[in-house]
Amino acid sequence: MSAEVLRAPGSSAPGQWFARAVLRNGPLGGLIALVVVMAVLSRDFLNGQNLLNVGVQASVTAILAFGVTFVIVSAGIDLSVGSVAALSATVVAWCATKEGLPVWLSVLLGLAVGAAAGLVSGALVAYGRLPAFIATLAMLSVGRGLALVISGGSPIAFPSALGGLGGTLGGWLPVPVLVLAATGALAALVLARTYTGRAMFAIGGNEEAARLSGIDVRRRKLVIYALSGLFAAVAGIVLAARLTSAQPQAAVGYELDAIAAVVIGGASLSGGSGKASGTLIGALILAVLRNGLNLLSVSAFWQQVATGLVIALAVLLDTLRRRSAR
Secondary structure, X not given: OOHHHHOOOOXXXXXXXXXXXXXXXXXXXXXXXXXXXHHHHOOOOOOHHHHHHHHHXXXXXXXXXXXXXXXXXXXXOOOOHHHHHHHHHHHHHHHHHHOOOOHHHHHHHHHHHHHHHHHHHHHHHHOOOOOHHHXXXXXXXXXXXXXXXXXXXXXXXXXXXXXXXXOEEOOOEEHHHHHHHHHHHHHHHHHHHOHHHHHHHHHHHOHHHHHHOOOOHHHHHHHHHHHHHHHHHHHHHHHHHHHOEEOOOOOOOHHHHHHHHHHHOOOOOOOOOOOHHHHHHHHHHHHHHHHHHHHOXXXXXHHHHHHHHHHHHHHHHHHHHHHHHO
């Protein structure tokens, strides 16, 4: 009797089953495959210290990306997070170092600046009816310009009291990884357990339907972009602590890495889908790829090419997954 006859009705060929499994678990499977490949190509990759370095390298991008996840789930985009991160860190350093304010107050002001920048972007989108791309592109320029104005174009020494954010706990566990874990848990909680999180998915799925169901879409957008700015501020503070100074030109291009991490993690740019865990996997994929290529002494130019190919592949898998679902 042939294999086709023996196969149960409704079952699929092994190749089709594998293809569906890849589409359903693409980001995680991609991360595992990438780790295996890098471990084979470089003996130093699975070294404990190197793996911690991967976590540190992924931390700032992931924290930024958690905030961007909120925006993309709601079918928006935020190009300003890199500039907002630099601006927030500059405000913290300027307040504490130049103005002599208490460190805790300086940090609160830095976080408030990040949230306020996001709030302005949200207002331009929700009430000004500007496309999110244009509104956040404007904030990208404004945020970077303000950081340069406040700092005079020069780095400002970061408060020593915050230096621990860029160091290690117990001499081995990087604090940025702990901040990454805390912000990831918060992002997951917001998405899964809050009214705002549910509104994000509703708005991203169908904004008009969300409005007709009673959701105040404009007010929710304010909250969504403010959260993105707040997460950007946290990322900026962590980055400045690692660099031991607030640099007005820091985090240039990080917004693209953040968006890439969200998309690689399985979120759709058309909105309505996305998870904090997927975003974390996306950020880890980027960090593993760059770390592994550095260990293999691959040119930084080719690393850019590889990153672009990974992003294109992630979007292609998202398209195939949606076709498969339909």
